[in-house]
Amino acid sequence: MVQPAQAVSGSSLITVTAPSGAGKSSLLAALIQADSSLRLSVSHTTRQPRPGEQNGREYHFTTVDDFKKRLKEGEFLEHAEVHGNFYGTSRVAVLNQLNEGYDTILEIDWQGAHQIRRLFPETVSIFILPPSITALEERLNKRGQDSQEIIKQRIAAADEEIRHASEFDYVIINNKFDQALSKLAAIVQTARCRLTRQAIKNRDLFEQFGINCCNNQ
Ligand SMILES: Nc1ncnc2c1ncn2[C@@H]1O[C@H](COP(=O)(O)OP(=O)(O)OP(=O)(O)O)[C@@H](O)[C@H]1O
Numbered sequence: 001m002v003q004p005a006q007a008v009s010g011s012s013l014i015t016v017t018a019p020s021g022a023g024k025s026s027l028l029a030a031l032i033q034a035d036s037s038l039r040l041s042v043s044h045t046t047r048q049p050r051p052g053e054q055n056g057r058e059y060h061f062t063t064v065d066d067f068k069k070r071l072k073e074g075e076f077l078e079h080a081e082v083h084g085n086f087y088g089t090s091r092v093a094v095l096n097q098l099n100e101g102y103d104t105i106l107e108i109d110w111q112g113a114h115q116i117r118r119l120f121p122e123t124v125s126i127f128i129l130p131p132s133i134t135a136l137e138e139r140l141n142k143r144g145q146d147s148q149e150i151i152k153q154r155i156a157a158a159d160e161e162i163r164h165a166s167e168f169d170y171v172i173i174n175n176k177f178d179q180a181l182s183k184l185a186a187i188v189q190t191a192r193c194r195l196t197r198q199a200i201k202n203r204d205l206f207e208q209f210g211i212n213c214c215n216n217q
């Protein structure tokens with residue numbers, strides 16, 4: 001069986017999933033600010049940028065045609081249609097980050113997390129739950145970056161998304177932000193230790209992804 005991406009470099013691959021508004025971006029921003037060896041992967045999306053979002057920072061914003069072209073060319077490690085938009089993770093960008101020694105977090109939906117788990121079975125997966133659907137709606141309204149129509153669509157999808165929580169390695173309830181952040185940090189730390197122990201050299205994977213760097217783990 002092909003070993004996980006961390007087998008390439010000794011770096012860990014971690015997925016974080018949550019319904020829209022549960023607070024995953026806020027938690028991950030705080031986590032990454034405190035830890036310079038952690039990196040987030042910047043996905044491609046066909047969604048319109050929200051106020052304040054910058055191309056290349058939150059996402060690589062693109063068109064449906066361009067996304068489909070990239071998909072056809074095999075550019076994505078995983079991809080999914082979520083809330084009527086396409087999202088995908090760049091294979092090269094993630095493998096480069098891992099190869100450079102950064103533990104890498106993919107902030108992706110449950111469908112993408114399934115695909116990553118199939119590709120790299122040792123990936124650690126985390127699901128963030130809101131304390132309630134009411135809290136989710138309040139957070140999306142308070143964030144004030146989406147139309148009422150989009151907020152309704154995302155709340156309607158949350159129920160189905162949450163049904164997948166039990167498929168993940170860890171579930172965190174983001175009620176009190178600081179407590180959720182501490183739990184997330186502890187899980188990420190545990191995941192790194194576990195994955196580092198499991199790290200192996202896998203020359204097939206090196207060849208498959210054209211990676212020419214090799215470390216001594
Ligand atoms: N524990 C918390 N308590 C109260 N508000 C929170 C908490 N965590 C995050 N928030 C707020 O909830 C809103 C949604 O958070 P965030 O944007 O991080 O969610 P998200 O899961 O990344 O959503 P999306 O998938 O739509 O981008 C933000 O305004 C954020 O400040």
Ligand SMILES: Nc1nc2c(ncn2[C@@H]2O[C@H](COP(=O)(O)O)[C@@H](O)[C@H]2O)c(=O)[nH]1
Pocket residue numbers: 017018019020043044047078079080082083087088089107108109110111112113
């Ligand atoms: N499968 C993937 N899902 C992704 C990716 N990037 C983001 N997402 C998920 O989409 C929804 C909506 O995100 P938003 O920024 O529009 O609120 C959310 O669940 C994200 O986690 C990706 O590359 N692949």
